Structures are given as C-alpha cells and as structure tokens.
Amino acid sequence: MNRVPLERKVLSENDRIAAELRTRFSENGILCLNLVSSPGAGKTSLLERTLEAFPREQRVAVLTGDIQTDNDAVRLARFGFPVRQITTGGTCHLDARMVDKALGEWRLEDLDLLLIENVGNLVCPSSYDLGEAAKIVVLSVAEGEEKPLKYPAMFLRSELLILNKIDLVPYVPFSLAKARENAQLVHPGIETIEVSCLTGEGLPQWQSWLESRMESSRKSFAAI
Amino acid sequence: MNRVPLERKVLSENDRIAAELRTRFSENGILCLNLVSSPGAGKTSLLERTLEAFPREQRVAVLTGDIQTDNDAVRLARFGFPVRQITTGGTCHLDARMVDKALGEWRLEDLDLLLIENVGNLVCPSSYDLGEAAKIVVLSVAEGEEKPLKYPAMFLRSELLILNKIDLVPYVPFSLAKARENAQLVHPGIETIEVSCLTGEGLPQWQSWLESRMESSRKSFAAI
Numbered sequence: 432m433n434r435v436p437l438e439r440k441v442l443s444e445n446d447r448i449a450a451e452l453r454t455r456f457s458e459n460g461i462l463c464l465n466l467v468s469s470p471g472a473g474k475t476s477l478l479e480r481t482l483e484a485f486p487r488e489q490r491v492a493v494l495t496g497d498i499q500t501d502n503d504a505v506r507l508a509r510f511g512f513p514v515r516q517i518t519t520g521g522t523c524h525l526d527a528r529m530v531d532k533a534l535g536e537w538r539l540e541d542l543d544l545l546l547i548e549n550v551g552n553l554v555c556p557s558s559y560d561l562g563e564a565a566k567i568v569v570l571s572v573a574e575g576e577e578k579p580l581k582y583p584a585m586f587l588r589s590e591l592l593i594l595n596k597i598d599l600v601p602y603v604p605f606s607l608a609k610a611r612e613n614a615q616l617v618h619p620g621i622e623t624i625e626v627s628c629l630t631g632e633g634l635p636q637w638q639s640w641l642e643s644r645m646e647s648s649r650k651s652f653a654a655i
Numbered sequence: 656m657n658r659v660p661l662e663r664k665v666l667s668e669n670d671r672i673a674a675e676l677r678t679r680f681s682e683n684g685i686l687c688l689n690l691v692s693s694p695g696a697g698k699t700s701l702l703e704r705t706l707e708a709f710p711r712e713q714r715v716a717v718l719t720g721d722i723q724t725d726n727d728a729v730r731l732a733r734f735g736f737p738v739r740q741i742t743t744g745g746t747c748h749l750d751a752r753m754v755d756k757a758l759g760e761w762r763l764e765d766l767d768l769l770l771i772e773n774v775g776n777l778v779c780p781s782s783y784d785l786g787e788a789a790k791i792v793v794l795s796v797a798e799g800e801e802k803p804l805k806y807p808a809m810f811l812r813s814e815l816l817i818l819n820k821i822d823l824v825p826y827v828p829f830s831l832a833k834a835r836e837n838a839q840l841v842h843p844g845i846e847t848i849e850v851s852c853l854t855g856e857g858l859p860q861w862q863s864w865l866e867s868r869m870e871s872s873r874k875s876f877a878a879i
Contacts, residue, residue, distance in 0.1 A: 467695040470777045471798025523778035553694045554747035573797035574695025
C-alpha cells in the first residue's frame with residue numbers, strides 16, 4: 432500500500448528526465464527507438480541484422496541494457512557503430528537516468544538514430560519512458576500467440592510489433608493471424624511486421640519502416 | 656535512491672508472510688513449488704503435462720499468476736484438480752500476500768502438493784519468497800543459452816533448471832551443453848532436466864524428480 436506514492440514519485444522523476452532527453456533528441460534531430468521484449472525474443476539479433484545492413488556512414492548508435500554481462504554490447508560493437516552497455520545490476524528495466532548517464536560525452540549532433548535495447552522483461556520496462564519516439568515490442572513466435580493479452584501494457588504502449596523467429600512457425604503451436612488479432616484487441620491499429628533474423632525474411636519491411644520513421648524525423652528537424 | 660529502504664520494507668513484510676506460509680505448508684505436509692520463467696517458456700504446458708499424468712486421487716492444487724487473463728487457469732482446470740488464477744493487474748510478480756489470499760478457504764490438510772506458476776518474468780519474481788520449498792526455473796531453448804549469465808539471480812535461487820522445448824533444438828542456435836555450463840557457473844550444483852512438453856521427452860525424469868521431492872516432504876511430515 433505504502434508503495435504506490437513512492438512509485439509515483441519515482442515515475443514522475445523518470446518522466447521529468449525522459450522529457451529532457453526527448454527535447455535533446457528532438458533538438459539534435461535524433462530518432463530514438465526503445466526495443467522491448469521478453470528475454471530471448473531476439474532483440475539483439477534484430478539489432479545485429481539492422482546494423483549489418485546500414486552503410487558505414489550511417490549516423491547510428493546503440494545503448495543496450497542487461498542486468499548482468501556485456502555480451503550484447505560485444506555482439507553489437509562488431510559492426511563498427513558506437514555501442515554502450517548499460518548493466519543495471521539487478522534492476523529489471525532501463526530508466527531515463529541510466530540512458531542520460533550512458534549518453535555521456537557522445538556528441539548528439541553527430542547522430543540521426545539512437546537504438547535502445549531494453550532489459551528482457553515484458554512487464555516493467557513498459558512503465559519507464561526513456562525519451563524515445565516509439566517503443567517497439569519484439570515477440571518471438573516460440574512464446575505463444577496469447578502474450579499481448581497477458582502483458583497488455585507493453586503492447587498498448589508500443590507503436591510497432593515485430594513478430595520474430597517466424598522460421599520456427601512450422602515447429603511451434605503459434606498462429607500469426609491469432610497473434611496479430613490479439614495485438615489488435617489490446618492496441619487497435621498497432622503495426623505488425625513478421626521477421627526472421629535467421630533467414631532474413633521480413634527484414635526489408637523492417638528496414639523500410641525504420642527508413643520511413645527516420646525520414647519523418649529528418650523532416651521535423653528541418654522544420655525547426 | 657529513496658527507493659531502497661522502502662523496497663527493503665516491502666521485501667521484509669513479504670518475507671514475514673512467506674515464513675508463515677512455509678510453516679503452514681510444513682504443518683500440513685505440503686510440498687510447495689514455485690515455477691518461474693520468462694513469458695512463453697512453457698510453464699503452463701509443463702503443468703498441463705504434469706497434471707495429466709497424475710492419478711485422479713492425487714492431492715494437488717495449482718495457483719497460477721498472470722498480469723491479465725485467466726487463460727492459464729482455464730487450461731489447467733481441465734484436469735479436474737483445484738486451480739486458482741491470481742491476476743496481479745499490472746504487478747510483475749507474485750508475492751506472499753497474494754498467495755495467502757488465493758489459498759482462501761482451501762483445506763490445506765487435503766493437499767500434498769501445491770504448484771505455483773509465477774508471472775512470466777525472469778527478473779522480479781526472484782526477489783519474492785512465496786513460502787515455497789523450491790523455485791524451479793524453466794528456460795525454453797528458443798530463448799538462448801546465455802540466459803543464466805544475464806539473469807543470474809533467478810538461476811541462483813532455483814533448485815532445478817528445466818530446459819524446455821528441446822524439440823526445437825534442431826531449429827535454433829542453442830547448445831544444451833553450453834546452457835548447462837552457464838547455469839553451473841551461476842549456480843554450481845543446480846540440477847537440470849531437459850524436457851519437451853510437445854514430444855514428452857524428459858517428462859519421466861521430471862516426474863521422478865517431483866515424486867522424490869514429494870517423498871522427502873512426506874517423510875519430514877511423518878517425523879513431526
């Protein structure tokens with residue numbers, strides 16, 4: 432019972448820092464995307480395929496959150512773009528302060544795109560605004576088609592649903608149609624892209640989505 | 656910063672109720688097991704296969720936790736044993752008070768086994784004692800072999816690791832040996848059972864583990 436007012440305070444402090452971050456991103460023409468999912472849904476693999484496809488001159492950076500280990504940062508750094516690991520040391524989500532701190536001395540004016548990979552957790556990260564333009568929820572088909580109904584907040588607050596590991600569809604009890612339908616029940620109008628990071632299927636659609644979001648971001652920036 | 660003392664208070668209150676539950680379970684000769692995992696690792700499927708294999712007279716009951724929906728309780732009730740859904744309404748874990756409340760008017764003296772299916776979350780449920788004799792962590796091979804390193808608290812606090820969905824091993828980049836090795840690094844001596852709820856592989860080992868734990872629990876009870 433006592434917990435609610437304090438949680439509210441923590442969240443409102445987070446919202447304040449997130450709002451500052453959002454202003455900084457906007458002033459520097461940066462599109463910031465916050466990737467959320469269960470553990471093992473494939474956020475890092477999706478980022479690997481995304482970075483791999485970018486031209487060398489792409490002005491992109493990545494922050495990747497984990498409770499322990501810097502495995503993901505090591506995986507992602509191979510592509511030559513700036514990557515920083517945020518190790519939360521037990522905390523179940525990233526918050527705006529961690530992002531602010533991790534940005535450190537990066538020159539924001541040199542970036543067009545900031546990809547944040549959140550801690551693998553389909554619950555808590557939904558409550559923490561990181562100043563992003565959009566949350567993107569990644570759901571692996573191995574997790575089951577009812578997940579949007581069971582974890583509604585995350586699907587409600589995400590602009591895009593990436594149904595990942597569709598190469599596994601023949602081997603798991605999962606209906607893509609049903610998953611889309613469940614996502615629409617929780618969040619009418621949510622966009623969905625079906626992807627396999629193993630076979631590459633669907634990656635062009637994801638890249639188009641990203642390109643079109645970056646284009647909108649560039650236009651808003653030019654209009655400032 | 657302010658959050659720590661309050662979290663400690665919440666946890667110590669939880670520990671107090673969990674200790675009471677543990678005493679009640681022990682006084683009634685009940686083995687209580689707390690199943691934890693990421694969303695979609697297959698806890699409900701494992702429980703379905705477990706209940707299905709029990710004789711009608713098995714004195715078992717199930718509490719199943721979810722943020723939203725009573726889908727799991729509906730799935731599990733089909734086997735004729737008492738099942739209750741705990742819908743947390745946003746909270747990312749079960750706590751001892753929720754379990755205490757859900758037990759309600761169940762006659763504990765009529766039970767030998769209480770299976771608790773926690774909310775799908777590989778982080779927060781590790782901090783909440785529910786009065787269980789043991790936590791069991793379920794990891795789907797689709798999630799990746801490095802999960803014990805990334806989410807160490809859960810693997811450290813679990814007595815048994817169930818590597819689930821091993822039927823998917825041919826289709827995913829996952830080494831069972833590496834996963835076992837990672838689990839041992841975090842929790843030396845943790846037991847591991849490899850299971851497929853789809854093909855039934857490994858289920859006899861799980862049933863033996865359960866039977867042997869129930870036998871120990873019966874012996875301690877007889878000795879009181």
